[in-house]
Amino acid sequence: MILPCRIHRTCNRHRGDSLPLALLLAVCLLSPLGKADGQEAVSSTSEAAGIGWLPAVPIQITAGVDTGYDDNVTLTPSGKGSLFAAENIVLTYDRPGERTQFYLLGVGHFTQNFDVTGLNEKSGNVTMALTHNFSTRLSFYASVYGTYQNQPNFQSNVGPQNVVSPFFDTVDIFALTYHWSSRLSLVTSYTFERVQYFSSSNGNSQNGVQNTSAQNRIQNTFSEALQFSLTSRTVLVSEYRYQTINYDTAPTDSTTHFVLAGINHNLTEHLIVHVLAGESFRSLENAGDSALPNFEGSLGYVRSNHSLNWLTSYGFESPTTGGATTTKTLRTGLNLTYGLTSRLSSVAGVYYHRDENQGGTGTSSTGTQDSLDLNLGLRYTINKHFTLHLDYNHSTQGSMGSTPGYSRNRYFGGLTYTY
Numbered sequence: 001m002i003l004p005c006r007i008h009r010t011c012n013r014h015r016g017d018s019l020p021l022a023l024l025l026a027v028c029l030l031s032p033l034g035k036a037d038g039q040e041a042v043s044s045t046s047e048a049a050g051i052g053w054l055p056a057v058p059i060q061i062t063a064g065v066d067t068g069y070d071d072n073v074t075l076t077p078s079g080k081g082s083l084f085a086a087e088n089i090v091l092t093y094d095r096p097g098e099r100t101q102f103y104l105l106g107v108g109h110f111t112q113n114f115d116v117t118g119l120n121e122k123s124g125n126v127t128m129a130l131t132h133n134f135s136t137r138l139s140f141y142a143s144v145y146g147t148y149q150n151q152p153n154f155q156s157n158v159g160p161q162n163v164v165s166p167f168f169d170t171v172d173i174f175a176l177t178y179h180w181s182s183r184l185s186l187v188t189s190y191t192f193e194r195v196q197y198f199s200s201s202n203g204n205s206q207n208g209v210q211n212t213s214a215q216n217r218i219q220n221t222f223s224e225a226l227q228f229s230l231t232s233r234t235v236l237v238s239e240y241r242y243q244t245i246n247y248d249t250a251p252t253d254s255t256t257h258f259v260l261a262g263i264n265h266n267l268t269e270h271l272i273v274h275v276l277a278g279e280s281f282r283s284l285e286n287a288g289d290s291a292l293p294n295f296e297g298s299l300g301y302v303r304s305n306h307s308l309n310w311l312t313s314y315g316f317e318s319p320t321t322g323g324a325t326t327t328k329t330l331r332t333g334l335n336l337t338y339g340l341t342s343r344l345s346s347v348a349g350v351y352y353h354r355d356e357n358q359g360g361t362g363t364s365s366t367g368t369q370d371s372l373d374l375n376l377g378l379r380y381t382i383n384k385h386f387t388l389h390l391d392y393n394h395s396t397q398g399s400m401g402s403t404p405g406y407s408r409n410r411y412f413g414g415l416t417y418t419y
Contacts, residue, residue: 059091061091062088062090063089064089064414065415067083070113073119074116075163075164082116083113084111088109089107090106090108100131101129103129104126104128105128106125107125109122109124121151124149125148137180138176138177140174140177143172146170150164154372161371162403162406165197167195167196168196169193170192172191173189173191176189184227184228186224186225189223191220192218192220213249219246223239224240236262237263238260241260243255243256243258252285252325262274262275270301275296277294292316296315297311298310308334309336311332313329317331327355328356328358329356335349343382344380348377375391385417387418391410393409
């Protein structure tokens with residue numbers, strides 16, 4: 001099944017052919033050993049016990065312990081630093097099949113800050129993906145993602161990036177693909193998202209941001225996409241989307257229509273490009289109508305010892321700052337993994353977005369805000385079970401009006417065990 005190109009954004013998170021970027025990053029950080037290694041470990045254990053005739057169980061478990069230093073736990077201009085320790089566990093289940101494929105990823109995380117009280121983190125997320133081929137023409141895809149955390153997310157539009165507050169976010173995608181012919185197919189999809197903050201205040205008056213409960217909302221997006229295989233390497237895409245956003249309390253409910261066209265093209269065996277662009281028309285409750293060009297693009301490159309993934313988007317997003325009714329966002333992110341030797345590999349990720357906030361009917365500017373998140377790391381594979389890692393993370397949130405900015409640096413390392 002080929003789904004239309006999607007950028008991993010909260011307002012347009014339809015993409016059925018990839019996991020959320022936060023989960024991909026979690027896999028890179030917490031599960032550096034490949035899936036094959038985990039299955040080999042299970043197979044080896046079975047053979048040692050004299051039951052090598054049993055099929056390998058497609059389950060991989062990775063547990064890790066980290067320790068490091070965070071120089072701004074409170075996310076404030078004059079933030080407090082703290083030593084911290086973290087425990088992580090990742091469970092992966094992957095069962096491929098001709099008609100039905102099922103994938104499960106679960107991540108649990110606990111962080112204890114020794115020098116700052118009240119800001120320990122307990123977080124977790126689950127992703128389940130199912131693909132079923134009813135026939136050679138009709139297939140079904142479903143992806144259910146849910147996360148509970150209190151740290152801001154720089155890769156999506158869940159909420160403000162200068163708030164430490166517990167929240168729940170779920171993004172659920174359901175899609176049907178019907179192949180009218182060998183070249184022409186129709187993809188019908190529905191995406192549901194719920195954002196729920198559990199505290200009406202961020203607990204830090206220095207940040208000067210709106211109450212987090214104002215971010216609580218439900219998003220529903222319906223999509224019809226027509227795909228035409230021009231050649232064996234090129235697919236043309238035309239798509240219409242209808243999106244509704246309903247807030248629990250904030251008076252910024254909206255409906256948006258998207259008219260898009262694009263192309264999916266395999267430049268080489270290893271390099272794939274997706275581009276989707278068009279116009280979006282948003283109608284705000286009590287705040288008038290507005291239109292904005294919408295762009296989504298991605299580039300993926302995979303070889304045996306390195307990979308690169310680049311995502312870029314521009315369009316409407318849900319406002320995350322007080323006084324704004326409309327937010328126009330440019331968002332881009334790059335992930336790179338590179339195998340330096342057979343045992344040593346490096347990872348890098350950078351995410352940047354710029355918000356143009358407008359109030360009232362969307363004509364008066366309330367300011368712009370820039371956000372940057374950078375990750376660098378090294379992985380050393382001791383054997384098929386143990387891996388050492390060293391990581392550095394830098395986050396920067398620009399100031400806007402009465403809301404101050406901040407910068408944050410985290411240095412940490414640890415050991416993971418994969419079974």
